[in-house]
Amino acid sequence: MEQKTVHMSAAELREQRLKVLYRILPIVSLLLLVALWLLASSGANSNFPTPQAVWERTVRLFTNPVKKLTLIGHSLVSLRRIGLALIFDWTAGIAFGVLLGWCPRARAFFGPLFNAFRAVPPLAWIPLITLWFGAGEFPKVLIVIFGSLASIVVNTQAGLSSVDKMYLDVGTVFNATPKQRLFKIAIPASLDAIFAGVRTSTSAAWMVVLAAEMLGADSGVGFLISRGMDSIDMPLVLTGMIAIGIVGAILAIITQIAERLICPWTRKRK
Amino acid sequence: MDEKKKVILKLENICQSYVVGDSVKDAAENVSLEVYDNEFLVILGPGHCGKTVLMNIIAGLERPIGGRVYLDGEEVHGSDKRIGMVFQSLNLMPWRTVMGNVEFGLEVAGVSKDKRRAIAQKYIDLVGLKGFEKSYPHELSGGMKQRVGIARAYTNNPQILLMDEPFGQLDAQTRYAMEEEVLRIWEQEKRTIIFVTNNIEEAVYLADRIVLLSNCPAKVKQVYDLSVLERPRNTTSPDFLRIRSEISDNTDLAL
Numbered sequence: 001m002e003q004k005t006v007h008m009s010a011a012e013l014r015e016q017r018l019k020v021l022y023r024i025l026p027i028v029s030l031l032l033l034v035a036l037w038l039l040a041s042s043g044a045n046s047n048f049p050t051p052q053a054v055w056e057r058t059v060r061l062f063t064n065p066v067k068k069l070t071l072i073g074h075s076l077v078s079l080r081r082i083g084l085a086l087i088f089d090w091t092a093g094i095a096f097g098v099l100l101g102w103c104p105r106a107r108a109f110f111g112p113l114f115n116a117f118r119a120v121p122p123l124a125w126i127p128l129i130t131l132w133f134g135a136g137e138f139p140k141v142l143i144v145i146f147g148s149l150a151s152i153v154v155n156t157q158a159g160l161s162s163v164d165k166m167y168l169d170v171g172t173v174f175n176a177t178p179k180q181r182l183f184k185i186a187i188p189a190s191l192d193a194i195f196a197g198v199r200t201s202t203s204a205a206w207m208v209v210l211a212a213e214m215l216g217a218d219s220g221v222g223f224l225i226s227r228g229m230d231s232i233d234m235p236l237v238l239t240g241m242i243a244i245g246i247v248g249a250i251l252a253i254i255t256q257i258a259e260r261l262i263c264p265w266t267r268k269r270k
Numbered sequence: 271m272d273e274k275k276k277v278i279l280k281l282e283n284i285c286q287s288y289v290v291g292d293s294v295k296d297a298a299e300n301v302s303l304e305v306y307d308n309e310f311l312v313i314l315g316p317g318h319c320g321k322t323v324l325m326n327i328i329a330g331l332e333r334p335i336g337g338r339v340y341l342d343g344e345e346v347h348g349s350d351k352r353i354g355m356v357f358q359s360l361n362l363m364p365w366r367t368v369m370g371n372v373e374f375g376l377e378v379a380g381v382s383k384d385k386r387r388a389i390a391q392k393y394i395d396l397v398g399l400k401g402f403e404k405s406y407p408h409e410l411s412g413g414m415k416q417r418v419g420i421a422r423a424y425t426n427n428p429q430i431l432l433m434d435e436p437f438g439q440l441d442a443q444t445r446y447a448m449e450e451e452v453l454r455i456w457e458q459e460k461r462t463i464i465f466v467t468n469n470i471e472e473a474v475y476l477a478d479r480i481v482l483l484s485n486c487p488a489k490v491k492q493v494y495d496l497s498v499l500e501r502p503r504n505t506t507s508p509d510f511l512r513i514r515s516e517i518s519d520n521t522d523l524a525l
Contacts, residue, residue: 166361169331173355174375174426184378188365265364265406 049235054242057235066227067218071239075247078213078220081137082205085144089152089201094194097156101190102182107157114153122147122208126215140212147208152197159193160186192266195259202255206248221247278462279305279328279430284337286323287487296487297323301337303481303490305430305462310453312473313466315483316522321466322358324488325434328464329355341430351379354428356419358435362407368394368418369403375426386425393421396455413444420452424459433465437472449475453501470521474514475503485522492520 008016034051041050049057061071069077099106100114125146133139163186171181187194213222221240228236259266286298297320305311315321326332328339330349339346341353354375362371369387372394376386394403397417407415416436423431433452437445449472456463467473473480480494494517499509 166357166359167363169357170361170363170374171378172331172349173329173353174378175349175351176378180378184374185363188363191365263365265408 047234049238053235054238057233058239058242061236061239066224066236069219071224071243074219074221074224075243078206078209078222079247081140081220082144082148082202082209084141085148085205085209086202088141088145089149089205090198093149093152093201094156094197097153097194097197098160098182098187100153101157101160102186107161114150118150118154123211123215126212130216135216140209140217143212144205144209148201148205151200151204152194155197155200156190156194159190159197162193163189191263192259195255195263198259199252199255202251203248206244206251210244276307277304278307278342279464280340281324281328282338282340284324284327284339285335286320286327286332287335298327298334299487299489301483301488301490303493305464306479307429308460308462309478310456310463310465310476312477312480313464313483314468314470314473314480314517314521315466315488316468316485319483319486319522320488321468321483322434325355325432325464325466328430329353329432351426352429354423354426354431356416356423356431356433356436358438360407360415360419362415362418362422364407367404367406368399368410371407371418372421372425374422379426390421390425393424396424396458397421397451411444412440413448416440416448417451420455424455424461428461430462430464433463435466435468438467445472452476470514470518471505474499474510474517475505480517482517482520491522 037051040046041048041053058071065073096110100110101107122143125143129139129142133142167185167189168181171185176184209220210222210225213220214226217223221243224243225237225240228234228240281301281303284298284301285296287294287296289295301324313321313324323332327334330346330353333348341350363374366374369390373386373390376389381389391403394400397420399414399417399421402410402414407418410418419436420433423433436452437448440448452463452465453476465473465476474496477494477496479496482491482494483489484491494513496513499513503510
């Protein structure tokens with residue numbers, strides 16, 4: 001990294017110090033967490049695994065797979081499930097949200113039903129879905145869809161129904177057709193709201209898939225945690241939890257980058 | 271009436287009122303006026319006296335309760351391609367670049383990409399924004415945004431351009447510069463301009479004719495012909511100041 005050391009003004013110096021501080025603070029919090037962890041696990045009869053035990057368990061997971069899959073393999077299985085669910089969310093869910101937000105009649109027709117549907121927690125569907133579709137991949141993807149669809153629909157609907165009239169006025173003055181008003185004005189104007197839905201549906205899907213896997217699956221990160229629980233293998237549980245945290249953070253970063261690429265105008269200049 | 275004074279737009283007894291809570295608020299009352307081809311008409315009025323309402327009615331953004339709008343002798347209902355608008359609140363689309371905003375009207379009209387790019391470029395150059403085609407609105411200053419709004423309205427080649435207090439939110443210096451810009455563009459690309467303002471000096475500086483409206487509800491109070499004042503106008507010349515104070519004395523105070 002290049003650092004200016006010659007003739008740095010007081011303002012630049014202050015800016016520089018703040019930057020360094022902001023870089024250090026996350027590392028400090030991480031170190032504190034590890035210290036706390038060491039403290040909690042060092043007790044004589046502590047049933048909480050030490051960082052070292054978790055690290056060794058993680059390494060062993062690569063050489064000694066559980067159900068033929070390493071940690072990466074299980075993570076990919078979980079990601080595949082949410083990937084399939086999100087493809088549905090981001091096509092059908094966005095389309096449904098556009099319909100609800102743009103067409104008051106559709107809102108009046110579907111609105112109450114949809115509100116009742118989204119009030120039911122996705123895990124409550126597990127008995128019915130298992131009864132209908134058994135225990136394959138499809139029912140798991142379906143549960144993830146049930147748990148993540150509402151956030152994208154609600155955000156899209158909110159965006160479409162609150163498009164500023166002044167943008168639509170421009171369309172009126174230029175004699176835009178209803179289709180042009182929707183595709184050239186209303187949807188672009190709602191893109192940031194839709195993207196908020198993309199972000200929340202992604203994190204919701206990641207939460208739901210793990211819960212669904214803990215309840216009945218033989219692969220996925222959620223399965224690793226329930227396997228750890230059943231065999232009193234706490235290091236495995238923690239390995240799973242850390243993997244969840246890391247993958248979740250990576251997903252959040254990816255959606256953020258995608259938003260910046262697709263909606264460059266939301267990147268405000270300082 | 272000679273050739274130059276051809277009536278292009280005519281408002282006949284326009285009335286508009288709204289229900290606000292439990293009462294009815296009148297915004298415009300029997301407004302009738304004629305607009306001549308290629309003239310610079312300024313509609314001047316105090317505060318919120320219904321000037322924007324008149325603009326919206328001409329642009330087809332709202333329907334009047336009563337009265338008619340005639341364009342080239344034919345009655346018009348709703349928006350018309352021959353009328354363009356520069357909005358008070360800019361209304362630039364933040365997700366489109368300068369080029370994207372300026373070519374919007376042509377895109378909606380189905381003009382091919384090459385052709386609309388060329389036309390939009392001409393007006394971007396005309397308003398002095400060459401080099402900013404790829405900028406987004408949030409990267410521009412207030413005056414530059416207003417130039418984009420003007421270029422966008424010109425691009426669809428309307429016969430009549432409505433400008434609704436376009437410089438109300440600019441600082442005084444930028445405002446003077448933009449007033450000169452508008453006159454320069456109008457000299458270069460002759461159109462009928464209907465310009466709304468509550469600023470008397472701006473009105474006298476720009477107008478061929480001024481239509482003075484009363485305070486709410488809007489009624490036509492008086493029409494001033496300013497063709498005696500030669501352009502470019504000097505805002506400190508005796509004639510300018512005389513007309514300015516004459517109009518000023520006749521203007522209602524906005525509450």
